[in-house]
Amino acid sequence: MKTLDNMGLQQVQTVYSGAEGRLWELLMGQQIHIGGLSSSLDLAQKAGIKPGSSGVDFCCCTGAGMRFLVRFWGIAEMTGIDATETMVKLGKQRCIDEGLDDKIRFVLADVCNSGLPATSFDFVWGEDAWCYVENKPAMIAEAARIIRPGGTIAFTDWVEGPTPMTDAEAKRFLTFMKFPNLANVDDYKTLLTKNNCKVMTAENTGRYTSCIELYIQMVSQQLTYDALKILNFDQAIFEGLAGEMMFIGDLARQNKIIQGLFVAGKG
Ligand SMILES: C[S@@+](CC[C@H](N)C(=O)[O-])C[C@H]1O[C@@H](n2cnc3c(N)ncnc32)[C@H](O)[C@@H]1O
Incomplete structure (x- = not known):
């Protein structure tokens, strides 16, 4: 596992409370993960998530994944755990606006210590967010703790690909x-x-690669003004971010970063 010192939950909360989080939503939409709705459909299908069941979305952000599951997959009840208050507030409002707040609730917490009761849910769900969690052993243990025996852990995530990054590449990417x-x-x-x-x-x-290339195209050919506005029209910051996105595109084309899809059943 590639690691970086001095990076943790506080930095992630800062991202998702401010401009950087809004930029990700500009590029990716409400579903802030690679592949949007098609990725969610693929995950739900491969995991065999059953209509009428209840689940927990780890790192739910504003809850777009939960709204997908309730609206399109017939899920009875979802609980979303996220550690950034701004996202939880916005998510609650979006669920009210879409008339889904009776089936979706949010808990402001670290996914490593959700506070939810043991063996109580049919599945734990995650989409491209567990890469932000420092203590992955604690997070997976927590997911396994709260699902019932026979329950499912289903998630996608940004993971290192079959070609390893150099240390310098990993440091730049993680930073x-x-x-x-x-x-x-x-x-x-x-x-x-x-x-x-x-x-x-x-x-x-x-x-992964085609989506990163899509975001680069969108920001350079269509959404440049919108991105600049989020950045207070600071051209230097914009150029810096665009350069880092190109760098990620290079890593992706070399198979150094991929979107992984995982399904596991509790024994
Ligand atoms: C990329 S967004 C999640 C996107 C969401 N899964 C979706 O598909 O729309 C990352 C989210 O993870 C949350 N997060 C990161 N680390 C966390 C932790 N340890 N516990 C709870 N939430 C966390 C952030 O607050 C942020 O809202």
Whole structure:
């Protein structure tokens, strides 16, 4: 696992309370993950998530993934855990606006210590956010603790690809993204297995590179004004961020970063 010192939850909360978080939403939409709705559909299908069941979204942000599950997948009840107050407030309002607040609730907490009761949910869900969590062993243990026996852990995440990054590349990437570390597919398989979960799927979705290229195109060819506005029209910051996105594009094309998809069942 590639790691970076001095990066943790506080830095992530700062991102999602401010301009950087708004920039990610500009590029990706309300579903701040690679592949948007198509990725959510793919995950729900591969995980065999059942209509009428209840789940917990770890790092739910404003809850777009939960709204997808309730609206399109017939999920009875979702609980979203997120540690950034701004996102939780916005998420609650969006659920009210869409008339889904009776089925979706939010808890402001660290996913490593959710405070939710043990063996109480059918599944834990996550989309491209666990890369922000420093203590991945504690997070996976918490996910396994709160699902019932036979329950499912289903998530996508940014993970290191089959070609390892150099130390310098990892430092630059983690610093820009505010990730404290980056797991690879085997790291997650090991953690899930250690928590009495059988890994059914651990695969590369193949979506990462084309989506990063799409975001670069959007910001350079269509949304430049909107991005600059979020950045108080600071051209230097804009150029810096665009350069880092190009760097991520280079890593992606070399298979150094991928979107992983994982499904595991609790024994
Ligand atoms: C990329 S966004 C999540 C996107 C969301 N899953 C979606 O698909 O729309 C990352 C979120 O993770 C949350 N987060 C990061 N570390 C966390 C932690 N340890 N506990 C709870 N939330 C965390 C941040 O507050 C932020 O809202």
